[in-house]
Amino acid sequence: MSFLVAVGISVGILAGIWTGVSTQYAAFGLVTYVGFLSWASFYAGGGKVKGLKDSLILNFSGVLWAWLIVWLFNLLSPSLGIIIALSLAVMLGAAGMCWQAHISFLGFIPGAFIGCSAYFATGFDFKGTVISLIAGAVLGYISEQGGLAIQKTYKKS
Secondary structure, eight states: OOHHHHHHHHHHHHHHHHHHHHHHTGGGTOOHHHHHHHHHHHHHTTSHHHHHHHHHHHHHHHHHHHHHHHHHHHHHHHHHOHHHHHHHHHHHHHHHHHHGGGSGGGOOHHHHHHHHHHHHHTTSOHHHHHHHHHHHHHHHHHHHHHHHHHHHHTOOO
């Protein structure tokens, strides 16, 4: 069995479970689509332990950048107006998410943008965003390991 078929089985099963659990327990801060964003970040980051580490660190970094963008917007908007303040805050935040890549463990730029976008998409729900980003990265790792186990079990002789 190919890895893509095996990981598809693993991802499919876990995605169904995640959807049910996160929908049932949304009141506890689980946000279904944010988990999927982080899950995608895991695979985009190359999977394995590196993809897990990069997703966890950079997705959280992006949430912090988003918080900073909102803070800066609130600081600047009374004097500059909404459009200019928002544009400047986003400009600095987006640039910062790229510039931080000079530090090796902050080099996965898409992970930061995913975390930032997730925070905005949840309506600035810091707790729900972070919990769901962690869950998604962990599910990514588990799904990859599950795919490898399935592949090994059903490997053609």
